[in-house]
Amino acid sequence: NVCVSGSVSSNTGARTVLFQCQQAFDSPYTGNSGDEERVEHVYVMSPHPMSPDALDSIKGGLLQRSGQVTFICGNDLLDIFKKNWPPNLCTAAGIVPKLT
Numbered sequence: 673n674v675c676v677s678g679s680v681s682s683n684t685g686a687r688t689v690l691f692q693c694q695q696a697f698d699s700p701y702t703g704n705s706g707d708e709e710r711v712e713h714v715y716v717m718s719p720h721p722m723s724p725d726a727l728d729s730i731k732g733g734l735l736q737r738s739g740q741v742t743f744i745c746g747n748d749l750l751d752i753f754k755k756n757w758p759p760n761l762c763t764a765a766g767i768v769p770k771l772t
Contacts (some may be wrong), residue, residue, distance in 0.1 A: 676718055676745065678725030686726040689716055690733045693741050714741050721746030 679685040693714040700708040722745040734741060744752065 673719060675720035676716070676722050676726050676743075678723055678729045680729065686722070686730045687733075690730045690741070693737070694733075697737070697740070712740065716741065716743045716745075717749055718743075718745045719749055 674684045676689055677685050680687050682688065693716065696711045696714050700710050703709040722743055727743075
């Protein structure tokens with residue numbers, strides 16, 4: 673729920689986020705059936721828009737995972753909520769409706 677920055681030293685920097693995505697691909701997890709499963713696609717979502725600097729800082733790494741990592745940030749994420757979950761939009765935005 674933070675802005676993904678272009679800073680390499682930040683824990684919310686695009687490089688750190690990409691590294692976390694790579695870890696998801698590299699490390700299988702135990703699924704509900706008890707079998708090891710591998711991640712095939714990672715979605716990174718943030719209500720804040722992603723800056724061009726942030727994207728530039730990881731575009732080389734994204735090429736190595738072409739089609740496996742999708743960033744849905746800012747208005748793109750809001751549009752998904754508007755289209756698919758309009759009643760939940762207030763909750764997703766952190767707005768609690770007043771009940772009477």
